[in-house]
Amino acid sequence: MIRILFQKKWIKWPLITLGGFFFIFIIFYGSVYCGFWGKIPDKDELRSLKQAEATQVLDKDGRLIGKYFIYDRQPITFEDLPNHLINALIATEDIRFYEHNGVDNVSLLRVFFKTILLSDRSSGGGSTITLQLVKNIFGRNDYGVFSILVNKLKESIVAKRIEDIYTKEDILTQYFNTVPFPDNTYGIESAAQKFFNKSTKELTLSEASTLIGSLKANHSYNPRLFPERSQLRRDVVLRQMVKYKYITQNIADPVMNQNIVLDYQYFNHDLGLAPYFREEVKKELNKILKKHKKADSSSYDIYKDGLIIHTTLDYEMQSLAEKAMKEHLQNLQSIYEKEYGKKAPWNENSNLLDNALKQLPIYRKYQEQGLSENQINDSLSVKQEMELFEWKGNITKKVSKKDSVQHYLKFLxxxxxxxxxxxxxxxxxxxxxxxxxxxxxxxxxxxxxxxxxxxxxxxxxxxxxxxxxxxxxxxxxxxxxxxxxxxxxxxxxxxxxxxxxxxxxxxxxxxxxxxxxxxxxxxxxxxxxxxxxxxxxxxxxxxxxxxxxxxxxxxxxxxxxxxxxxxxxxxxxxxxxxxxxxxxxxxxxxxxxxxxxxxxxxxxxxxxxxxxxxxxxxxxxxxxxxxxxxxxxxxxxxxxxxxxxxxxxxxxxxxxxxxxxxxxxxxxxxxxxxxxxxxxxxxxxxxxxxxxxxxxxxxxxxxxxxxxxxxxxxxxxxxxxxxxxxxxxxxxxxxxxxxxxxxxxxx
Missing domain, CATH: 3.40.710.10 (DD-peptidase/beta-lactamase superfamily)
Structure with missing residues (x-):
């Protein structure tokens, strides 16, 4: 029967061509697997996975004063991830996450037949969360015309190895700690702090869906730059959650009727010695390293390449200077406030507060959205839990943005x-x-x-x-x-x-x-x-x-x-x-x-x-x-x-x-x-x-x-x-x- 089929040219040559392509693909896959296109991490390396080596900042005597971590992120544990955030990710990016072993063959077939053959772009992509994690950690190299194919094959090999080593919870945690969000923000904790001024576990359904929605295209769905487009994308995420029964339509509808409200700020918990100095050193580094390249002509990355930065700072003197400043300012602040009493300008001068509020990015954002002065005032008057700086010890209480600005107006x-x-x-x-x-x-x-x-x-x-x-x-x-x-x-x-x-x-x-x-x-x-x-x-x-x-x-x-x-x-x-x-x-x-x-x-x-x-x-x-x-x-x-x-x-x-x-x-x-x-x-x-x-x-x-x-x-x-x-x-x-x-x- 097979011999008879091969005697027919319209069957014989397509089969030979298909077989040839398959043979070439096997050879090509083998070359990638064996490291011909660059070494692929083995399971032992992946078990001790180091996403990047931190750059060390040393004082004049070689004492460590700080580090620059990968993408300046703030790692969190699986327990810090709310369920609706995880569900939003899986519903949008990888609905079969708990069923595949890193590469979703069912999704790949769907992409091949519906997206490629039938040109149905609504069918989704074939990239899994694990594949995206591999890309986040290892990046991609340039192999000329073969770049896409080589990188995809390498990622699939590494993804399967990661699935053999780590649990699904581990993979989700690694993913959320490395995934890039808008405004050059890496990791869900940094994104939550930057866009909503709260920790990941405090994200609402709307906020979580907004951030997950931005993963499709960081710039295009940046809620700071394109609020309307970002909101439409957020609603897509919510509809996916309804489709796969993570939430009901009754829960989704009220959220979709809400506008995205940002509390945008470059907020992080930069503690330790000399944070202002370390930030200034970082700026200098970025300028300097533009003029210096690696042996392979690629650029240095201060968050990944484990550089050693020798600085002029004196660790002991810096420590004493910080203590001296805090001792004096704490006392001076108290005298300063007592001298003004109840009629202090930050309490009495409404124009002062109004002008300070108008300098806020969120105020300008509301103006761009066409909100009236009364609407802006109402939005800035919404109270939420917030940690406030105080010399005698930070306090956490429910305050509005207006309260917060007024609070900080008083500080020397x-x-x-x-x-x-x-x-x-x-x-x-x-x-x-x-x-x-x-x-x-x-x-x-x-x-x-x-x-x-x-x-x-x-x-x-x-x-x-x-x-x-x-x-x-x-x-x-x-x-x-x-x-x-x-x-x-x-x-x-x-x-x-x-x-x-x-x-x-x-x-x-x-x-x-x-x-x-x-x-x-x-x-x-x-x-x-x-x-x-x-x-x-x-x-x-x-x-x-x-x-x-x-x-x-x-x-x-x-x-x-x-x-x-x-x-x-x-x-x-x-x-x-x-x-x-x-x-x-x-x-x-x-x-x-x-x-x-x-x-x-x-x-x-x-x-x-x-x-x-x-x-x-x-x-x-x-x-x-x-x-x-x-x-x-x-x-x-x-x-x-x-x-x-x-x-x-x-x-x-x-x-x-x-x-x-x-x-x-x-x-x-x-x-x-x-x-x-x-x-x-x-x-x-x-x-x-x-x-x-x-x-x-x-x-x-x-x-x-x-x-x-x-x-x-x-x-x-x-x-x-x-x-x-x-x-x-x-x-x-x-x-x-x-x-x-x-x-x-x-x-």
Whole structure:
């Protein structure tokens, strides 16, 4: 019979062709199975499955300070997965999940006959959850025209091996921990936190279906970007659950009538040491690794490739800095709130709250959806369980988004950086008070007015341009007629208008009127040129008010400029990474500090300025370092307070360390109620004081804490040897006005 059939050409040649294709496929499959197209993990390797090797971040001494895990995900256990989430996945992606062994042959046949032969795209795909898991873990390689076939065959082989080793629950858990969601989010826990601000086990049926629906096409069904399209896809998931009897139509209908409501935020539980620093290092890494490739020309992945990142951070110093900041801010926050009392701006000022709400992404989202102000207000007033930051211990209670925003409006924040002034190596880095709740980095992102910490730049330009340290200026206020009658004032209202200070006394006491007069003598252009030489690259306005620190400068740039006073008159650029190695210890890249070739000012100017800033600590605005904190270290420094007590600053300069601290409210409309609490000496200086107290107790820091400034040359001491102040004589007092008008000289 078979011989007769083969005698008929219309049967013979198709069978031979089919047999040939089958033979070629068997040979091709064998080449893949045997590793001709790349090694396939065996069962022993899969038993100890490591999805990726974490990148290690080390401090300057090789101590581990953090890791970058695969896709920055948050792994969870099977018990954390709600049933409706699992059911939504199975109903949508793999209804025969519990019946197949990794490859669903029934689905493959359906795809072949209905999708390929009959062009019925509604028949679904043949990819199983296990196959998708393999793709998530191992990715896909490029094999040219054979890529799809080779990758599919490799995935099917690995999928069957995984099914032999792991239970279905294990596979589901692995899948949910690795699957990619929209906005470059990996793992269900990260997605739940990002899109709905809740844990996976708290996801509602609607929310779970929304996330499962997005798996079909991460970008196209991103609920943040395409809410209507995402909602339609969510409803498809719900109908699949009804079809396969996971839920009833009565349950599905009310959910499908609801709009998707996001509570979108980049929220995660970034704990551990130096989270702001680690985030900044990550940003630097992404830039650096774009310029370096593996031996096979592929790109490095900081979440998979097990890189070793050597940084400049000092683990012990960072730990002490975080403790110092928390001790001070917890106490300061309490005083801050008590000083305002019940009439605090975050309670009384409705416009303040309204403006803060309008900055929220969810508010803009509601606007784009066409909701009215009343509807938006209603949505933002819905209460839900939420964990809120408090210094005495976080609290969990039912609050609305409005309540949450109002709660966080009251908090003071902080920023601090400590660098080695010789090269700019960052030893300690505080971007804020708690990275989990305050993601904004005040060291590298924020540009706040720097207040009186700008004044040393004015005096540096003056000395460098020939002004003598014993030049005297009167304290009296001056109204500058060519500046719209601008009248700079001093913080103290009771000052002798006939008194004159020399430069050292004026700087150490942070006298505003004299700082402006000195700038008038030396010229704004010379001051701006001077700070550029010191490494401040911000474009600052050519306005006399910058003498009082009205310009915004980043904390790290301020630290780099101040380093010039103990680094042979050269500013530095703070840096974080010294070298990057692969997981085997092979060097990928190394980095040297960037220091200018030319000095910013003469050594004479440097020594004069150091003496002036030592005076600030010993008998000026920073004396509480000596009186309150009992520090006997050799310290120079400068306090700073901005208008309306919005910002408090302190810059501490020691021979081996330059430290900048800042304290203020993230909302610039809220300052301290009084200068007593808001001045830099009270708000920012204590962080430095407490840090040095702790460092003094630890012998490991002796090279820093017991270091001494170089001997001051006699010439400098002689030029500073004059009375700190003098009064106008009788005739000058007789014919001078307590307050006079003049024009500001713009040079």
């Amino acid at each position: 924040n902080a920023g601090m950086i400590a660098i080695d002034p010789n090269d700019g190596a960052v030893r300690a880095y505080l971007g804020g008070i708690d990275y989990r709740y305050f993601k904004y980095d005040h060291v590298s992102q924020s540009k706040r007015q720097v207040g009186s910490t700008f004044k040393p730049f004015v005096y540096t330009a003056a000395i460098e341009n020939g002004m003598k340290p014993c030049t005297y200026f009167p304290l009296k206020e001056v109204t500058y007629t060519n500046l719209k009658d601008w009248t700079p004032k001093n913080s103290s209202t009771e000052q002798d208008p006939y008194l004159n200070y020399n430069l050292e006394t004026a700087l150490s006491n942070s006298v505003n009127t004299i700082a402006v007069k000195v700038m008038g003598e030396v010229g704004i252009t010379n001051v701006l040129d001077q700070i550029k030489k010191m490494g401040v690259n911000e474009e600052l306005p050519e306005q006399p008010s910058i003498a009082l620190g009205t310009a915004g400068i980043k904390i790290k740039e301020l630290a780099g400029a101040y380093a010039s006073y103990v680094n042979n008159s050269k500013g530095v650029q703070p840096f974080y990474i010294t070298k990057i190695e692969d997981k085997r210890g092979n060097l990928i890249a190394s980095f040297q500090p960037k220091t200018p070739n030319e000095v910013a000012f003469s050594d004479y100017t440097r020594q004069v300025m150091l003496e002036m800033m030592k005076s600030t600590v010993n008998k000026g605005t920073a004396t509480r370092l000596r009186n309150t904190y009992g520090l006997k270290n050799e310290i120079a420094g400068k306090t700073g307070t901005t208008q309306d007590n919005k910002d408090g600053w302190f810059v501490g300069v020691t021979p081996k360390l330059v430290t900048v601290t800042w304290v203020g409210n993230d909302n610039y409309n809220i300052g301290f109620k009084t200068t007593k609490q808001g001045q830099g000496a009270n708000s920012a200086l204590p962080i430095f004081g407490k840090l040095y107290q702790k460092m003094n107790e630890n012998p490991v820091f002796d090279p820093i804490t017991k270091s001494s400034f170089e001997k001051t040359p006699d010439r400098v001491l002689d030029d500073l040897d004059c009375k700190p102040e003098k009064r106008d004589n009788f005739l000058k007092r007789l014919f001078s006005k307590k307050k006079k008008k003049k024009k500001f000289k713009k040079k």
